[in-house]
Amino acid sequence: MTGGRRDPLTPEPTLERIRELEDEVSRARRKVELLRSIGRLAATDAAASIDHLRRRTEMQAGNIERIQRSLDSVNSMPVVRLARAMRRVRARLRRVQALVRGARRTGGPTRGAEGRLVKTLIAQAGPTPADRGPHVSIVMLNRDGAALLRRCLPALARTAYRDAELVLVDNASSDDSIAIVEASGLPYPMRLVRNATNLSFSDANNAGVAASSGELILLLNNDIEPMEPGWLGRMVETLVETGAVAVGARLLYPGRPIGGGRWTFPPLSLQHGGIAFRLIEGGYLPVPIGAGADPTTPAAAGTHDAPALTAACLLLRRSAFDTVGGFTTGYDYGLEDVDLCLKLRARGGRLVYEGRAALWHHESATRGAEVRDVRVPRVRGNRARFAGTWGPRLFRTIVGDALDGGTWLADGLRVHVLAASPGDLAARAAVDALEAEGWTLIDDPTKADIEVVTDPTAAAGAIARGPVLVAWIAGDATAWAASEWLPDADIVLVAHGEDATELAARLGAVPTAVTGPATRSIRAALDAWLATPHLAIELEDEAWDRARLGGDLPYARDLQRALRRRGLAVRVRLRPEWEGPLAGREDATIALMGRASHPTRMGQVNVLWQISHPDPRIAGDYRRFDLVFAASRPFAAYMSRVTGRPVGVLLQATDPARFKPGCPGPRHELLFVANSRRGGRHVIADLL
DSSP: OBTTBOOTTSOOOOHHHHHHHHHHHHHHHHHHHHHHHTTSSOOHHHHHHHHHHHHHHOOOOOOOOSOOOOOOOOTTOOHHHHHHHHHHHHHHHHHHHHHHHHHHHTTSSOHHHHHHHHHHHHHHHOSOOOSOOSOEEEEEEESSOHHHHHHHHHHHHTOSOOSEEEEEEEESOOSSHHHHHHTSOOSSOEEEEEESSOOOHHHHHHHHHHTOOOSEEEEEOTTEEEOSTTHHHHHHHHHHHHOOSEEEEEEEOOSSOOTTOOOSSOTTSEEESOEEEEEETTEEEEEETTTTSOTTSHHHHSEEEOSBOOTTEEEEEHHHHHHTTSSOBTBOSSSHHHHHHHHHHHTTOOEEEEEEEEEEEOTTGGGTTOOHHHHHHHHHHHHHHHHHHHHHHHHHHHHHHHHTTOSSBTTOOEEEEEOSSTTOHHHHHHHHHHHHTTOEEOSOGGGOSEEEEOOTTOOGGGSOOOSEEEEEEOSOGGGGTTOSSGGGOSEEEESSHHHHHHHHHHHSSOOEEOOSSHHHHHHHHHHHHHTSOEEEEEOOOSSHHHHTTSSHHHHHHHHHHHHHHTTOEEEEEOGGGSSSGGGGOSSEEEEEESSSOOOOOTTSEEEEEEOSOOOGGGHHHHHHSSEEEESOHHHHHHHHHHHTSOOEEOOSSOOTTTOOTTSSSOOOSOOOOOOOTTSOOHHHHHHO
């Protein structure tokens, strides 16, 4: 760079160019490592230069969808040629550093790079769509978004589709937002809804829709910037022709952030190609399809069904929006749009992604300065609400779709195998069967949709109790007798039929015998399990070693076996597993209550069974649950009067396999069963 002008012989440092250079750095690193491994040359200085360069670029080299050039073979190079090769590597590193420094000074890809990308996107979009059709109400939420509106509204004014109106919902802005909107000179009517306070995303958009008049509703963020006139016409065209209830658009990251925005992925890459789901913190949460990838691929440019769509730019039929009650309240700027999409799907609606409609998205620009202490609780609260609402239905849909090779899982079905040893024959058989099914085997159990355990000695705390837990018993089943986690396995596969009979008494259900091709048995077991109602039993213990000392765990296991004999799938959860996305997997939860307050979830049947520590002060907990039982007739009657709701009676120690009151023996008025917990307990001493 000289005199503020770029050297015409130096390639412009666009994102694509920087990615290519980083690829060369990666290949240089591999060369250096190879040179070092054959002992021909000391590569310490070059390796340090590469690490320095990687730190300076501060960019991600992933998501590059092109074939890498083959590495030149250096195994047979003489020392002189190796030295020359190293000099070339170092020289190339210096040139790359200079180019990247130039790119950093210019702030990333230039306007020229954006312009060339826009031309490509317009060419992909095809013929110009109609500029007339059903009336569209564009509902836009704003709070102190003057900088965003200065970009969005002029681009919106250039939109070719004319049967439209803008309804701007302002959440008590203190900047120039209102003046900018009033002076925007849009070619269609504009309505302003002014809120005195900063309403939630759901409440504000619901108010905007209520104030609108269009047959169709376009939800549009103020951080969206249309890049060409035909985008809205294409979305309307697709909605009408496909019969969909909602259509989403292709959204891209611009050349540089504005308004304090922070992006996870590089500029000029795809931000939204629809929404799929991924396992995050043990549960399924939405992620944008193709985020960070090349925005010009056939998949990004095409038209196809999607599991869900972002409301940053979402066209809906008003009738469908009203039928599902609009946005669900209670979320705090996160997951409201996916919740809406799932409600539309639950009513039989079709969701379509339209890649011919392309727009810039300055993602989360209005929340760019949000501090971590505010953001983290907000995100966790939204995730808990989402999982509590959609957990059971979403879990079945995603896993079932993945088994059929569908698109709901962003990364496909991923499996982790926990083996006893590298030479574990059962693990080898499991791996062969799973790979034959086309599933991906990974090394990180926290990211696996299915955890397959072939080790009978595995401790409960060492197992990733994710969405699906499978025990694969290929050897002697007696080795599994002491396994404390086996009763919580969702599926138990046995290689020998006689083992299934032996395990049935302990588990309360007959395991699946692997007969014929293992893949067929696995698939049949998963299909049957997905069709079974799922329950969780919540214990108040913090850890398994503590739970073993008390009486609640054996009590829960007895209840688990009894419910399994009724054809239900049941898992016992300790206190650390009560919260989070995975906790919403089951259809119903039975809280064995002592002293702690248990959570409830909208998408589940919540059952409270107070088995100890009766306390009238917990009336509020009783009112939150769908069904409530107490292990004492007098206390159940008392709590029913206090709470004004039915409280049933379920006594403890009623497993007929352990207690048989009808058997011959001495008559008694009181049967007291206690656990000393390896120490003295005053209540037992007092009773005796």
